[in-house]
Amino acid sequence: MNGVRVREMTEADIDAVAAVRVRGWQEAYAGLMPQSYLNGMSVQEDAERRREFFSRGVGDVVNLVAEANGGEVVGWCCFGPYRDGDAPTGDAELYALYVRPAQVGTGVGRALLGESLDRVGERGFPRLRLWVLRDNARARRFYERAGFAPDGGTESYEVDGVSVPEVRYALRLDPAAG
Template sequence: MNVRLANVDDAAAIATVHVDAWRQAYAGVLPQATLDGLSVEARTRMWTQAIAGTRGRVLVAQEGGKVVGFAAFGPCRDAGASPTEHELWAIYVAPGRWRSGAGRALWRAAREAMVAAGAASVSVWVLAENQRARGFYESVGLRVAPEAGERAVTVGGTPVNEVCYVMHHAAPAYDFH
């Protein structure tokens, strides 16, 4: 498994993974019409802009030269977040590669990059009903952030709840002398 920084040439492959993963992971959670309406072309445009942008970073996991997953991350988008709070914005793996280690490889690389950029904590918002993703985040050491609670959001016109997970990477140093 190779994890590397994405480039704009990866946008279509990332978009395909994104659409396929959504259709599989959110079946029964989001309306089928919403999932059927997802467009690889629209997601390709979105990921081209995201990769070319300067706000965050996008990584891809490859096997045999083929993109099998991606992670996007950067500064925490929550109101009032400090510069040391970072956020995993998205992490998806092609459904046929779930449980292959690609997600863990992406998580490790993203976490290392965020810590190297000064992250004291990393958070991720996940659909409350997405038990597979919640289990993944718990397995890599993130915990529900009780102070954040749940929040109601609308995805594709459907109201859903998200829950925040967090991992604190470094505690503040205290000088007791």
């Protein structure tokens, strides 16, 4: 996408990020998790949670937004230290990456992922991990094209009584990049 700019998220971006996240879930996870759950998602409630998170300080978590020409927020991602339970592992984790549904395939996701990889590398993390729904073929192809591969980690969580399986992906980073 020409003219996309990636920058750190500010408090002023919260409403736009909540809309990107909720609409992204509703589009990407249709058929992969209960539709009743997706239909019940609220942009306003998501924004309220984000405001509370921002008010406490973001700590080691980095939130990035992608802006289109004119400053409209069209994508969001966040990353930070990977945690296996409560124990730090030394790796980083991409916690989320969402793009407005109309912008999927335009390069917004690649721009966000590229900036995240640069920043994770600058911080000296040896690997970036992420979790993706097992049956989300589009997301899995996206990450595989970027060099990620499943590392054998699996887990499931429950959404409205339905088990939703995930697989973990990892990308080893060039230690010289940081």
